[in-house]
Amino acid sequence: GEDVEQSLFLSVREGDSSVINCTYTDSSSTYLYWYKQEPGAGLQLLTYIFSNMDMKQDQRLTVLLNKKDKHLSLRIADTQTGDSAIYFCAEEDSSASKIIFGSGTRLSIRP
C-alpha cells in the first residue's frame, strides 16, 4: 500500500533556509502535497506539485520532486518564527480518491 515517510523534527536558525524531506511509495500519484499545521489548528494546504513537474516555486517556498527516487522536498527561504509548525508531506493515491499523509515534521526556529 501507499506509505509516506518524513523525519519528525527539524531545527533551523531564524533567517536560514529550512529543507524538509519526504519519500513516498505510490509512483502513480497525480499530486503531491505539503500541508502546514499550526498549534491547535487543522491542516492547511501549503503547496502542491503535479507529478509531471520537477520543481515549483511560490514566493519563499520551493518544492522539488524527484520521481525516480520518489523523493519530495520543501524548502522555505528566510525562515521566520511564524513558520514554526508541523509540515506534512502527502500523496494522492493512484485512484485519486484519498490522500495519504506522512508523520509530519515539526519545524522549530532558533533565534
Added chain:
Amino acid sequence: NAGVTQTPKFQVLKTGQSMTLQCAQDMNHEYMSWYRQDPGMGLRLIHYSVGAGITDQGEVPNGYNVSRSTTEDFPLRLLSAAPSQTSVYFCASGLKDSYGYTFGSGTRLTVV
C-alpha cells in the same frame, strides 16, 4: 462559505460509550475522509467516501463506522469507545478531478 464543519470540538467519553462525530461541508465536494492524528504518527486514514452511498475503509477502520447518505454529511460513529481511540479527529473533503483537501478544525476526543 463555512467550508468543513466538525462538531463537537471537544468530547470526553467513558469506556464503552458510543457517540457520533459530525462532519458537514457546503462546497459540494464528492470526496470526504476521516483521519485521526496521534503524536509521532501523523494522520492515519480511518474511512473515506467518493460520493453519497459509497464508503470504504482506510488504514485504521476498526472500531469506527461511517455512512454517507448525502453529499454534505459524513458522520463517524464510535460504537464502543476504548482508551486507544483517544485522539484528535479530522474530517476533510475534496473535489473529484481537483487537487487538495479542505480540513475541518478537528475534534479532540478523550476516552477514560
